[in-house]
Amino acid sequence: MSTTRFLTGITPSGTPHLGNYAGMMRPAIEASRDKNVENFYFLADYHALIKCQDPERVQRSTIEIAASWLAAGLDPEHVTFYRQSDIPEIPELTWFLTCVTGKGLLNRAHAYKAAVDKNNASGSEPDDGVTAGLFMYPVLMGADILIFNANKVPVGRDQVQHLEMARDMASSFNHIYGGEYFTLPEAVVEESVATLPGLDGRKMSKSYNNTIPLFAPREQLRKLINSITTDSRAPGEAKEVEGSALFQIYQGFASEEESAALRQQYAEGIAWGDAKQILFERIDREIAPMRERYEYLIAHPAELEEILQAGAIKARKLATPLLQQLRGAVGIRNLAQASKAKTKAAKTALPQFKQYRESDGQFYFKLVAADGQLLLQSLGFTAPKEAGQNIARLQRDGATALAAIKPCLQTLDGVNDDLVIQALEQLREAAEQ
Numbered sequence: 399m400s401t402t403r404f405l406t407g408i409t410p411s412g413t414p415h416l417g418n419y420a421g422m423m424r425p426a427i428e429a430s431r432d433k434n435v436e437n438f439y440f441l442a443d444y445h446a447l448i449k450c451q452d453p454e455r456v457q458r459s460t461i462e463i464a465a466s467w468l469a470a471g472l473d474p475e476h477v478t479f480y481r482q483s484d485i486p487e488i489p490e491l492t493w494f495l496t497c498v499t500g501k502g503l504l505n506r507a508h509a510y511k512a513a514v515d516k517n518n519a520s521g522s523e524p525d526d527g528v529t530a531g532l533f534m535y536p537v538l539m540g541a542d543i544l545i546f547n548a549n550k551v552p553v554g555r556d557q558v559q560h561l562e563m564a565r566d567m568a569s570s571f572n573h574i575y576g577g578e579y580f581t582l583p584e585a586v587v588e589e590s591v592a593t594l595p596g597l598d599g600r601k602m603s604k605s606y607n608n609t610i611p612l613f614a615p616r617e618q619l620r621k622l623i624n625s626i627t628t629d630s631r632a633p634g635e636a637k638e639v640e641g642s643a644l645f646q647i648y649q650g651f652a653s654e655e656e657s658a659a660l661r662q663q664y665a666e667g668i669a670w671g672d673a674k675q676i677l678f679e680r681i682d683r684e685i686a687p688m689r690e691r692y693e694y695l696i697a698h699p700a701e702l703e704e705i706l707q708a709g710a711i712k713a714r715k716l717a718t719p720l721l722q723q724l725r726g727a728v729g730i731r732n733l734a735q736a737s738k739a740k741t742k743a744a745k746t747a748l749p750q751f752k753q754y755r756e757s758d759g760q761f762y763f764k765l766v767a768a769d770g771q772l773l774l775q776s777l778g779f780t781a782p783k784e785a786g787q788n789i790a791r792l793q794r795d796g797a798t799a800l801a802a803i804k805p806c807l808q809t810l811d812g813v814n815d816d817l818v819i820q821a822l823e824q825l826r827e828a829a830e831q
């Protein structure tokens with residue numbers, strides 16, 4: 399049995415923060431220790447170019463995020479850890495998928511729609527300032543996922559629509575080229591993972607500039623924690639945990655007992671300064687052991703490069719043969735082998751007869767086109783042999799047999815005899831080859 403494949407990407411467009419760590423990296427690293435799953439983690443640097451056109455920042459962020467994953471315990475021996483831009487099969491697949499994706503589907507993508515809505519609201523042209531990169535974002539993401547035929551993709555809520563689109567692209571391609579080339583991936587949204595607030599109480603996010611960098615040096619970490627917004631209650635006055643960013647961040651790191659103890663101290667009127675000291679100590683306890691490794695890796699980017707290159711080799715062992723197969727499927731082929739490929743492609747796209755027994759105890763058959771359309775549906779027969787004989791007649795005599803066995807068939811909306819005869823012809827030709 400094949401193992402389940404998990405895949406997730408992180409866009410290197412800034413410095414990783416405590417929210418990225420608690421909300422994504424830590425649970426992903428814990429999950430990666432499960433021996434029954436295959437894990438793919440990658441740096442989505444092509445995606446970074448959509449929102450960040452500062453080359454130094456892209457490079458810096460790639461280094462910081464790669465070093466963060468490794469320092470936080472990701473083991474590149476057990477997972478496939480790579481950089482998107484090291485896998486040339488991804489942009490090539492992006493093009494194949496682009497050609498089977500409706501433009502209308504992409505018009506509905508949240509990120510693109512949000513940009514258009516903003517322009518409409520301000521009276522600008524709808525596509526003002528919108529790059530084709532932003533528009534195509536879901537296709538690139540689809541290629542990231544489909545190139546490894548990932549089954550499960552852990553993502554935040556905002557990415558669920560992209561997974562639906564990836565499924566659409568996979569089924570369109572399978573349908574058009576008549577084969578099970580792609581597995582349909584599923585989003586995994588971990589509801590139990592907390593969203594950490596930032597310094598100002600809103601969601602901690604690069605875009606809000608309210609983050610605490612995951613590997614801020616100790617003294618900077620202390621300073622940032624001291625700047626978390628609190629209310630003006632004085633020492634000795636009872637404090638509310640509800641709506642306290644400080645408490646929520648603490649919960650993202652502490653055990654249940656530790657959280658209960660701080661809740662008690664809030665009720666007893668702990669001074670904000672002391673609560674901040676407790677938060678600082680708790681976070682530093684978790685981060686300090688990793689900080690040394692992080693700083694080492696940041697100072698040795700050649701080692702990071704080597705780890706990513708090894709990851710790319712591992713990843714391409716899967717991507718290269720799949721892409722080869724896809725090239726053949728779409729008709730980009732070695733011309734010396736063209737005729738062979740043609741026969742094979744024709745075979746994969748054939749209609750099919752199916753014979754089965756229903757719960758009423760009767761035997762039935764149907765004819766299904768390669769794209770899944772139902773072309774013929776029989777009524778029930780008492781013996782399986784009768785169903786088999788009718789199939790054999792249709793295969794042998796085509797149109798004549800179809801006319802003769804009409805009374806044993808249901809009428810189907812939207813299907814005419816020509817369509818059925820064409821399918822029977824196609825089956826006959828294939829059998830003759």
Ligand SMILES: Nc1ncnc2c1ncn2[C@@H]1O[C@H](COP(=O)(O)OP(=O)(O)OP(=O)(O)O)[C@@H](O)[C@H]1O
Binds near residue numbers: 408411419420554
């Ligand atoms: N405050 C947060 N709490 C928990 N998880 C978070 C938080 N912010 C981001 N994540 C998770 O980290 C991963 C990377 O997210 P992302 O790069 O969007 O972070 P971000 O700082 O919000 O960036 P941006 O502002 O550019 O969207 C995602 O899985 C996301 O769910």
Ligand SMILES: N[C@@H](Cc1c[nH]c2ccccc12)C(=O)O
Binds near residue numbers: 409445538542543553
């Ligand atoms: N778009 C994702 C990052 C990403 C790119 N490709 C992916 C493939 C799978 C999962 C996530 C991704 C984000 O912003 O968070």
